[in-house]
Amino acid sequence: MRVVTSGSAYLDIDAYACCIAYAELLNRQGINARAVSSAPLNFSIPSTVLDWPSTLDSYLPGPGDEFVLVDVCDPHHFDPLVVLEQVVEVIDHHPGFETYWTQILGTAADIRPIGAAATLVFLRWEAAGLLPMISQHSAALLATAILDNTLYFTGQLTTSQDRRAYECLARCVRLAANWPEQYFAECQAAIESDLIAALAADLKRMTVTDQLPHLFAQMTVWDAGALIRRHRPAIARWLAGQGDDWMLNAISIRESKGYWLAEAAASQQKLSHLLSIEWQEGIAVIEPSLQRKDLLKLALSASSFQ
Numbered sequence: 182m183r184v185v186t187s188g189s190a191y192l193d194i195d196a197y198a199c200c201i202a203y204a205e206l207l208n209r210q211g212i213n214a215r216a217v218s219s220a221p222l223n224f225s226i227p228s229t230v231l232d233w234p235s236t237l238d239s240y241l242p243g244p245g246d247e248f249v250l251v252d253v254c255d256p257h258h259f260d261p262l263v264v265l266e267q268v269v270e271v272i273d274h275h276p277g278f279e280t281y282w283t284q285i286l287g288t289a290a291d292i293r294p295i296g297a298a299a300t301l302v303f304l305r306w307e308a309a310g311l312l313p314m315i316s317q318h319s320a321a322l323l324a325t326a327i328l329d330n331t332l333y334f335t336g337q338l339t340t341s342q343d344r345r346a347y348e349c350l351a352r353c354v355r356l357a358a359n360w361p362e363q364y365f366a367e368c369q370a371a372i373e374s375d376l377i378a379a380l381a382a383d384l385k386r387m388t389v390t391d392q393l394p395h396l397f398a399q400m401t402v403w404d405a406g407a408l409i410r411r412h413r414p415a416i417a418r419w420l421a422g423q424g425d426d427w428m429l430n431a432i433s434i435r436e437s438k439g440y441w442l443a444e445a446a447a448s449q450q451k452l453s454h455l456l457s458i459e460w461q462e463g464i465a466v467i468e469p470s471l472q473r474k475d476l477l478k479l480a481l482s483a484s485s486f487q
């Protein structure tokens with residue numbers, strides 16, 4: 182049995198889509214495979230997507246099982262069901278462990294800087310010549326994962342391959358022209374209806390650098406300006422309860438902007454040190470938006486120059 186799985190903390194739409202669509206491809210190629218995860222799903226998988234006729238598979242461990250990791254490659258963050266010595270393939274777009282995996286797996290380690298791991302799975306279907314056979318739900322999942330992980334093609338890692346994969350998949354599954362808006366608006370509605378859980382689910386403690394606020398919350402929504410206007414007091418109250426040095430990065434797809442919310446002067450100064458930005462009553466507007474990993478890269482290079 183080939184077990185296609187991902188990270189331990191939570192499953193986002195990219196990991197979820199990759200597990201399901203890659204297990205489907207392996208089965209089409211005559212390899213017995215299952216899409217398996219023991220992690221909770223996060224707010225990037227709204228109910229419309231959950232209602233599509235595709236699910237993760239049940240799994241009972243067997244002695245000869247082999248593992249395929251998708252959208253994750255850090256050995257500290259695998260799903261706990263993974264047996265490290267029995268990993269046979271890695272498909273991912275997170276940097277840091279390329280050499281490690283190439284030494285173990287050779288060409289079976291496919292780790293590349295690209296907007297979405299879903300694009301890499303699309304390329305596998307294409308290379309196998311099986312794209313005409315992909316199920317409607319796998320095509321829709323991969324397309325939606327690409328939208329999400331590339332921030333609707335505004336993210337810094339977005340490549341022409343991500344765009345081509347989306348266009349091809351959206352055509353094959355006849356996604357509505359306004360699907361991007363529908364998708365991000367539905368994620369936003371889910372976040373707003375359970376705001377504290379959403380903040381907690383995507384809050385990271387930035388321990389590797391002191392150039393960023395220690396507590397870094399992030400959310401990707403359709404209209405972050407509106408969300409902040411409606412919920413700022415509750416957001417600030419909850420984050421301040423977690424620590425003094427915090428920020429929220431609210432990525433606004435509709436506006437192609439990011440909103441940074443930080444109320445402590447020290448937190449604002451750390452961010453002003455990385456980018457020339459203007460704070461107005463605790464809010465800085467960033468155009469185009471940046472993801473946490475982009476800011477981390479900035480912060481790490483800033484500290485290496487000190």
Ligand SMILES: [Mn+2]
Nearest residue numbers: 195252298330
């Ligand atoms: Mn991803």
